Each structure stands twice: as structure tokens, then as C-alpha cells.
Amino acid sequence: MIRRKLKDLIRGFFVVFREYRGETTGMIGLSLIISMIILALLAPSLAPETNQKWDNVDRWRDLPGGAPPFWMNYFSSTSKARHQVKNEPDSLSSESVITTLVYNYQFDSDLPPKDIIFYVKGKYTSDRPTLIASLIRPGGEKVQLATRDIQGTEGEDGYTFETRLTMFGGSQQRTKVHRFAKEYEEGSTPDPSEIDVTRTAFAKAQDGMLSRTEPLNGEYKIELLLVGPGTELTNSRAIFTGRVYGLMGTDGTGHNIARGWIWGARYGLILGLSVAAGTVIIALIFGMTSAYYGGWVDELMQRLNEIVMGIPTLPILVVVATLWGRSIWFVIFIMTLLYWRGIAKTIRARGLQIRQNTYVEAGEALGASGARIIRGHMIPQMLPYAFAEAALMVPMAIIAAAGLHVLGLGDPTVVTWGTMLSEANSAGATIRGMWWWVLLPGLGITLLGFGFISAGMAVERIVNPKMKQE
Amino acid sequence: MPARVKYLVFRTFQALITLGIVVLILSSLFNSMSEEQLQTRIRQTVTARVRNSTELQQLSDEELKEWRENEIGKLRDRWGLDQPVWQRIFMDAWDRMKLDFGQSYMMTAPGGSRQVMDIILSRLPRTILLFTTAAVIYVLLGLIVGLKAAQVAGGKLDRFLSIFGMTSSSMPMWWLGMLAILIFAYQLGWFPSTALPLPQTTGLDYYLGVLYRLALPLGTIVFNIFGARAWVTRNIVTDVLQDDYIMAARAKGIPERKVIYGHTLRTAAPPVVTSALLSLLMSIGGAMITEVIFNWPGIGLLTRVAILQGDIPVVMGVMFITSAIYIFGYLVADLLYGLLDPRVEVGTSQSMR
């Protein structure tokens, strides 16, 4: 019995799908949904540690802040340095108390990296070593930039240390670069705080080096000296933070937008599909019961539905989030509790039609109970309608939930497209021209929404031929 | 006619019930939460009084303790904490229904009043200005474009509209606002990216200044909604155009203009008008968030600021007003349908959606 019904259901699905294949926008929508689902499923492996550590500044500090996507280079006349990580130094030599590491950097774009960050790991026996970083320009000029006294933690045999050094990060470095470049300036020199440090450091040594920089391409060497007796280097890494970064760039605090985006797809789908599934189940039960029993039951349920229709969603969501907490599950719960109303109306109207069908009567004559008739006969017929309505529900839920983020009521424990957009808004991404930060997350909402809307409309056109064009 | 009056009374009653339910929900959410907060506030108030009064500071410890307890009790009475929760919920709901929203925690109206109602009233006209202007534009634009598309069903405009309608309605309105700022404020520099500060001039200059600040949010709302509106209009009109009486009207030799703007539009009017009104209500949320994006000082921005400052009475007040507008807008849409369609004697919700 159940197997036969399941078979019927599957057959019905294929009948609809065969027609569905003819719907161009519907097929586009479906492929959008499927790609998003795949992305969402892969989120933990494609973008590990993203969701949990979104608010952890340390997780993102090695990424450049506010870097546009790398492909912008193809549309721009000035090419910008890409992000580069070197896990090994190009040369490593040790001479008594000095360990010398050299990283080569081939600079062939118009804009140099934003900064260079080193991670140096090692151990020492007793005297604290010093780390000195210098930039050797193609012409051979050497600019000593950063120094750091290393503080390790005591272990069994001596001290171990892991230190992070930013080459251009501090005001000291700024002054040093400024001092180096000032020699070449002929006119007035801007204040150290006004210069772009790396641009000057990677510029042709000529007049205007501080303001009208011209890039000096060629091979740069970055020399790291680790000075101290009994010091041993175990590991080192250099990060040349890019002026452009990754597929989607980074936001103001250095979050990799692509990673957040993938999680946005995941939470968007979780939210949208949960709400859709929940509302459809409630609506099916409500609408079918109402249509099946008719009479005063129907009357009462319709009045109830009308009352629920009149309840605005946003205020309830806002108040719940303000007072009770901002969990995404609250949002799903409230939306499910309210959004079933419209679907229930459609379902009831269709249910009234199906009720006329002979075999519901036949079922009644055979003595099947009300609930069994609804389950067995009416619900399977309603499923395509319910599916179409549910599909239209998804974008509505996602947009509303994203709006809560902008109002300052988003769930802080998850990364959604709304999270990113609200951060973009707070950080003034729009007036800073960081279009990728604004455009891409919103595009996610739009694509997913378009996918569901076009799929839903296609199904609706199939099951409800009156809506067909022509 | 009596049937219509009966229906009006019934629907109004139903709307009031809905409003009552919503307010009860809001009030119970509010009360179950705010007890703790109120306790803290009362304690703070009393402590502040002790700190500011040299008289009290001269009392002995025991006397002071007694005074404090007395004072806390008084304040608890005043805030109604001595009453059971359900009673507080009902009192609170009743106050709200009387449009008494109490005092804000810290926000003030321009005149310095801490009455939530005054704060909201100082912001509401700006929201209404933005929202209704946008609504008028997108309803008209949607009507014109939808009608044009329906006249050549399957034509270029029609096909474009179906894609445009689908795409624009899958975009969050406020996101479009952000893009608008990027393009028209940051890139092109035609309009300001923020509505604040409002112009300080008077007369014509003031209105031009307001219009200048209004342009982007207005354009955003219109762009977001009119596509879907036009699409809905197009569908309704296409349905009507296929009806036999349109063919009959044409056979009568009536000018095409009259067939379209008379017979067709008049027949399509009830669902077109009702759905326009409903979409207006649906867009309240989006429009409020759009205010935040543009810093338009209406109730949307007020909500955001109140949330950030934790000024719960203000949040509650705004949400009550929004709910009331929504519920009565819904009622009006329903009644309007009956008024516009002679076939519907009472203006029924059954025939909508």
C-alpha cells in the first residue's frame, strides 16, 4: 500500500519534471538551486573555521583589509599585487650568532603588496634573540625596517618562540621609509602619516617618491636576520598581503568574502528551506482539514486564517529578536508560525476542487477515516501546488532575515549574506567604493531568490495551466 | 447595502481582534522580558537618589536601608511589578491600544519629550513622505508598464518584464539602496549618500534640499517594486483581455482606447488595486531598512537606533504603530475590493488571492 503510493508519488514527480524540462527559466532556476545546495553542503570543507571564527580578528589578520577580487586586474589599467604566501625562505644561512633568511619577491605589477608579514618559529637557549627585517631594493639599496626582540616561552630545553612581524605595519617603519625616500624628493615632502608606505618602498627612487610614486619593478629581496646566541630556527613563513585578494576580495576587516559567501549560501538555504518546509506542512494540514470538513470547521478555520493574515511579520521578528535573543532558529520559528497563511488559502481552494473528485467520495464510502482520506488521497495531489508555493516562500524568508541583520538584530553566531551586508553598511563600504563587499553578498540573495522564484513559477505554470502564457 | 454595512462592521471587528492579538503577543513578549530590566532600573534609580541627596547620606545605615526598601517598594508598585504577570500584560496591552506607549529609556523627541509617542510622531511624517511618494510612483508606473506589456502579450516588453519582475523581486530593497549609493553617490556623485543632516534652509530651498536627499531612497523603492507590480498588473490584465466581453466590446466598434482604459482596466481594477495595496504593506519592512541604509530619519532609522541603544519602549512603540498600519491597511484593501467590484456584494477576502 505505502509502496504503491510512493510509486505514484514518484511517477507524478516525473510527469511534472518531464514538462518542467521545457521551461527555460525554470531550468536555470533549478540549476542555480542545485549549485547552491552543493556549495552549501561543501561549506565546512571549502571554508573551514569561517563560521566559528568570523568574529575572531586573529583568524583574519593576515589577510589584507578591503582588497577587491583578483580578477579586477583584468578590468583595470593598473595591475595590483596579488596575495602571496611563501612557506620557505629562498635562502637560509647561518653564521655564528646570526641566521639569515632571504625571501625573493618579484614585483611586476603597478601596485606593491599592502604589507609583508613574517611568522618565525624557533627556540633559543637563554639569551633572547632579535629579529631584524630589511628590504633590499633591485638597485641594491637596503632599508632596514622592523626589529623585534623575541620573547619565548620556557620549555624543557630552553625557550620556544613563535613570533609574528609585520614589515610595514607600525609608525616606526613608516618613519623609516619616509626617511629613506625623503632624500630623493626635491620639493616639499608630505608628512609620514600621509604616505602609502609600501608604494613608496617599492617606488622608483626619484623625485615624487613620497607622493607621485612610480613603481620600480624587479626582484626585491627581503632579508630577515635572527640574531642571538644558541638560537635555532625551525620554521618561517612570509605573507605578501595582496592589493587584490581571492575570488571575491576581502571586507574591511580582512574577512575572505568568498568563504563567508559559501556559508551565506548554507545558512540562506537552511533558513529558506526550513521555513518553506515548515510552512508547507502547516498549510497542508490546515488547508486540507479546512477543505475536507467544510461547514463550520471551514468557516472557523478561515476566520482564523484571516486573523493570522493580518499579523505583520517584521514587528514580531524585531521584538522577539530584541527581547529574546537573535538566534536564527527563533527567526525560522517565527516565520514558520506566520507564513503558512497564504499557502493554506491556495491549498484550501484546491482542496475544495479535489474533494469533488469521485474517489474521495469512494474512499468515504469504503469507510476510511477523515484523516486517512486527507493523507491518502488529497495530500499527494496537492504536493506540486505546495511545492510551487514553498519555492516562492524561500526568497521572502531569506530577504526578511537578512533585513534583520541590517537593523542590528542578526544572529551573531552565524555568517550569512545579511551579516556581511550589515557589516558593509556599518563600515561604510558604499561610500568607500568597496563595491565587491556590497555587491557579492547581495548577489547571493538575488541568485538564490531568483532560482526559487523561477522554479516555483515554472511548477505553477505546469500544474496550473491557466497561468500559461498565450 | 445592509449586507455591505454588516460586512464592514464584521471586518473592522476582525481587524481589531487581530490588532488585539498582535498587541497581546508584543506585550507578553515585552513583559516576560522586562521584569528583570525593571528591577535593575529601579535599583539604579534609588541608588542615584541616595548619591545625589546629602540628606539621605546623613542617615544611619539601618535607616538608609529601610528607606531604600521603602522606596524600591514604591517604585515597584508604580511600575506594576507587584501585580501578576498576566495582569501586567493586559494593562500594558490596554495602554498600547490607547496609544499610550510610556516613556523612553533615553531617546528624546526634538522638543525634549521622552514620551515614546512624541518621538514616533516626530519621525512618522518623514517615513510617510518617502513611502507614499514611492508608492504613488510605483503603482502608476507598474500600471502603465503592465498595461503596455499585456497589450502585446509575448512581445519584447512582456518577456523583459517577466525576467525583470522576477529578478527585482528577489533583490532585497535595502541592498539595491546600497548599490544605488555606490553608483549614484560614490561613483557619479549625483546625489548625497546620506540624508542627514537635513537642510537647514527654509522655503523652496528646503523642499529642494529634501527632494535631493529623497531621490535615491525613492528611486530604490520604486525600482525594487514596480517590476513585480507591473508583472502582476500584466497578468491580471492579460486574463481580462482574454475574456469574451472584451471581444464583444471590440465588435461593437468601440474605440480601442476605450476598450483598454474603459472595459479592461475597470474590470481589472479590483484585483489590481487590492494587490497594489497589499504589496505596499508587504514592503513596509523593506522600506524601513532602506531608511537605515540612507540615514533617512524616519521610523525605520529610529528603530535601528533604538535597537542599538537598547531603548526597548521605543522599539515596542514603533512596532505597535507598524502593526496597526499593516492591519488597517489590510482591512482597507479588503473593503476596497468589494467597493470596486459590483459582483462582490460584501467585499470578500475569499476572492482575493
Add this chain to the structure above:
Amino acid sequence: MANPVLDVRNLTTHYFTRKGEVQALDDASFGLDKGESLGVAGESGCGKSTMAFSLINQVQPPGRVVEGEVNIDGINSVQLSETETRKKVRWKRISMVFQGAMDILTPVYTVGHQMKEPLHYHQGITGDEAREKCEKYLGEVGLDREIFTRYPHELSGGQKQRVIIATSLLLEPAVLIADEPTTSLDVVVEAQIMNLLKRLKKELGISMIFITHDLSILSEVSNKLSIMYAGKFAELGDAERIYNNPKHPYTEKLLASIPRLHKDVKRLERIPGAPPNLVDPPSGCRFHPRCPYAEKVCQEEEPEPRGVEGRKVACHFAGEVT
């Protein structure tokens, strides 16, 4: 036929659909004198309604009149522009009573509003004068005057049909087309409407084209009869003669398939097969796949209408087989 009111020549109308060109009406020619009435019969989909709408040059897109003339009262409606057709032909020279099953009256306007429209746009008559005229015709079709202020949904099917008949008479057109006016009305109302039309024809001397799939009612109202099959005229001529002595095999079959009052028929026949697809109609005679008398020539050559016993019959064996 010295000076016919309506003279139709080679009227051809096709629908240009995605699946191909539907040849819904092919090469129809006939004339109609003053006071004469023509009955058009055939199965559904044979092009009867298409012909009706072709006459007022108002074929629903994607259909279009591709060829032919419709001379009415001295003008050829097919050649006129849309505006001119609207002003000179529709309702003024040819008015129409539509299928009873249709929603012919705009639901949001009162009956009066819709009746006054043709008077307003064709003759510039408005206000009380228009109202008087409308009420006069409402009386003519046996309706109460107060119907004028009613909305369509307040009327019964029969009342609506009377309203549209009254409206169709307002401008005193030369020709009135009645396109299945009694479909979906119940039998009593059907008889009433038919009697009304018969009376109006007699009293007003109006020329009528009466379209139906129900042959049995045609003999009463029309003196000429045309039988249509697959977009073409099979037989055209005096109603009485065709009715009693069909010369086209299709006419014969069609008559045999309906119950008749005056003849003793043992059993009703059915025509085997189905009407052809008009995107790709059969070669030669379009009826040949279903015709019991069909021979090779029927497949190959399209029969020209030929005069047999005072009528035109489009059959290679007209008069020979039946």
C-alpha cells in the same frame, strides 16, 4: 440576386501559430439579399466562428484574413483600416449576437452603460435620448426597462442574451450574425430566444447569418443553408432543398447524425473518424479520409463547387452518389 446586401468572395482566414498555418477558413463565397437569412452549420472547429469574425474583420490574433472580399452595403470591409472597420462596419453594418455560453457583458458596467456605448461612438447619441432608445429595444426583446440600471451578474443567461440582441439592433445594421446564440441555454429559454430572432427577422426585415452546430434548428430560421467542413463550404443553397435532399456526402452524413422531426429515422448515424488537422489538411477533397464514397480523384484533386439542383456542391460526385 440583383443587389445583395452582403457579398462575400473567396474569403480566406488563417491562424499563424507556432505549429504552423491553420487554414481555418478557405475560399468562402456567398451572397445574402435583404431579408434573407443564411444558416451555417458544421462540426465544432470547422471554421464557422472564424467566418463570423472574418466578416467584421476582427479575427483574434494570431489569425488574419489573408484573402478575399466582404462587400457590405457598398464597402469592402477587408480592405479597410482598423479604425475605418471599427467606424463603418462593426455594429453599424454588421452586428453580432454571441454564443450564449460566453460572458459577453462586462461585469463591472451596468447594462445601460454597455448598451449606450454603440450609440455614443457611432451616432453621438448620449444621455436621455440614448437611454430612451435603449429602453425601447429592451422592450422589443421582451425585457423590463429597469434592466437598464442592472449589473450583468444580476441577470439570467436568457436575459443577458436578450440584452445583447437588443444591443445588436440599436444601430439597425444591414446584417446580424448570430453565432450559436442558444448554446448552453436551457431548452425553454432556447426556444424563446429562437422565436425572438425569428420574430425580429420578420418584423424588421433584417438579413441574418445564423451559425450553429445544431442543424435541427436551422431549417426554421434560415432560407439559405451552408454546410461547412474543415474550413470550406461543402454545400451551399436553398435550405429546404438541402435539408430534404443533401447532395454532398458530408451533408448527408451530418443530417443522418441528428434526430429529425419530420422523417422517420431508424437510428442515428455517426460520422467515422475525426475532423482533420487544419495545419496540414488532407490533399484533394478535405473530406475524403472520412468519406464512404471517396475515390482516387478525391485524394488528388480539390473539387470545385458546382451547381447541382439550385445549389453549389463541392464534391467530385455531386448528385451522383446521394
